[in-house]
Amino acid sequence: MSKTKRNWLSALTMAMVVAVLASLMVAFPIAAEEEVTLRILGIGGWTPSELAVKMGPLFSKYAEEKLGYKANVVADFAPFTSLYEKAASAFAAKSSQYDIIISDSQWLGAFATGGHILKLNDIIEKDPALSKIVKDIYPQHIASYMTYPDGSDEWWGLPQEGDDLVLYVRKDLLNDPKEQAAFKAKYKIDLPRTYEDFAKLDWDTFHKVIEFFNRPPKMYGFAGEYAKEYDFISDHVMSMFWTWGGDIIDTKTNRVRGILNSKVNAEALKYYKDLLKFQPPGAISFGIDQVINAMAQGQVFSALTWAAVGRPIFDPALSKVHDKVMVVMPPGKILENGKFNRIYCLGGQPWVISKYSKHQKEAIDFLKWWYLPETQWEFARRGGNPVVRSVIDTEKFKELNPWNRAYVDMIPQGRDFWHLPCYAELLLIQQEEWTAYMSGATKDAQTANDNIARRQELVLRRDGFLK
């Protein structure tokens, strides 16, 4: 056999061996080597989102032991302010890049109407474990994190974490006998000291408290969110409206005029602006980070922000006041009819399953694992806010983290806002008009609210939501 022939024969044999091996691999995939990689898009720098991924190895272990497959959880993060565009861009491209997306509750409408996320009703109804979980969730959380359209029973997401606005106060100052005596001498009332005192505290009294502890430049009385970024000012202003007895929209007709620009809302908005005089310079641009920082550095006596971000305030490595802070429910308002009213914005996020995911079954397995009591407890131990009532309604949970009691007690007094597909436009209008008012560009509260009502109705009419 000539050398050339030999070479040809060798090449042909090699090619046949490769072809046979390749076809065998296609026909009989090696099951043991299969590993499902679940990809989650979450909020960067946001503990509850990060915990979902940090707890991934626990799911891997669970999947291998109980579900019979290997799974791996990886994440991609984007800051709050750009998460929506990242998620929406992936959906617009019909990308299978993410299996689960930690969304914000207001985005459900946009994602659901675009057909980008799985509708969960059938899945939940057919799965006894999931049905049991949903029955164990607060109705406020179901309405906020799962439902679109509002008031319907169409479910598109499940709560990844719950959250609400709580008040962080300096308990060392409140318990100082000298401060108590000075406060009593000045205002003829007792300084609130305990969680229970704050549970019945109204804004009129709390105003006196923050005025009393406002000692610039060493310490200021209060810190709240006023920034134009994302929904920072809106969450706080809307909470004031609701607590003052106002509202932002008629959910049946989607009318805004006469509701958002009511007299009581103008009064609440002005009140929130007036609180700036008890806050550090530059408080107009305070978002979540700045409020936490002001509290953790001992710059303010009190801070109104989310329960989910409490951890740094109690971390000795980050906080000067880690052992001096108590978390309570924010003040309420005694309405004209004498009723004590306290309604604050719900935070937290749902997670949704991408319609383009190649691992939908595994994503559902992951969510079912997430709501197991042991997973929810582990989430709580690491600083997250679980949602399953059989966990959070226990005394053990309420004592686990300093913010847990206020978090749970505020859920029935929590409210979410529109889940409409045009939410981003409605939100930006509020952010623009309210920051314009806070910065002095708009002179009075009524004008700011009138502008919002007019502009929001234009958007709602254009998109066919105004009835």
Place this chain on the structure above:
Amino acid sequence: MQERMKLPFLMPMLIFLFVWNILPLLWVVGLSFYQFSVLQGGIPRFLGLWNYISILEDPYFWERFRTTFSFVALAVSLELVIGFALGFLFNQKFPGKRIMLPIIFAPMIIAPVAAGVFFRFIYDPHWGVINYFLTKFFNIRLEFLEKADLALPAVAAVDIWMWSPFMMLMCLAGLQAVPQHLLEAAEIDRIPWFMRFRNIVLPHIRPVLVLAVLLRTIDAFKTFDIVFVMTGGGPGAATEVLPMSIYRQAFLFFRTGQASSLAVIVLFIAVAFTSIYLMMIPKEA
């Protein structure tokens, strides 16, 4: 032979230009006549000129246009004045000139996002360096980015800090081209400095200056990063420039058709400015 070879050599660049510039531009212009959301999908609905009409009838568009125009006018005019002054200074011989030049040019090589973040800290009302000195020496504290009347000049100041060296560079290049013998002759004839400047220097550097102003105007018109990082367009809409609006329409509201029409309008404005500037350049230049 030479004539026949021109096209094959030009083709790669022409194809590149068509695929990367002309085609997307035509696509955007086409989309601007439709109602379409890339997020909601569905079939685009032809609206004719409706997107343009609704934008031009919207008072908020004109408010943003005024903001953008104020930003461009403030930034580019001060960059021109400062750059011009620095150009004249560095056209002279003085000790330390070689060390000073790279320091002056340094802001140009900083990423705008990084510069924006730096200046947010510098402007901070509580612990920013400017307010530290204002409080120490004058007992005043300014909320640069928090007050509606200060926010735009504060953002423009960053643009001026970054881009005045570019104006200086262009001015310096123009000054190097001024014939020395004319200046020497004028000096011998004891012609006053402003006459020398008007009749000898200015005609020679005018084309370069016009080009510099044109480039800076177009660039300032599409400023996004500094504003986005420093104020997010706020407070209120005090720093809401047109590129911010395009970004919001396209990637926040996902109103793709509307965003395309807004982008076309901004492009038209940029082209109009270019034409005006080009008319200002003498034909012989």
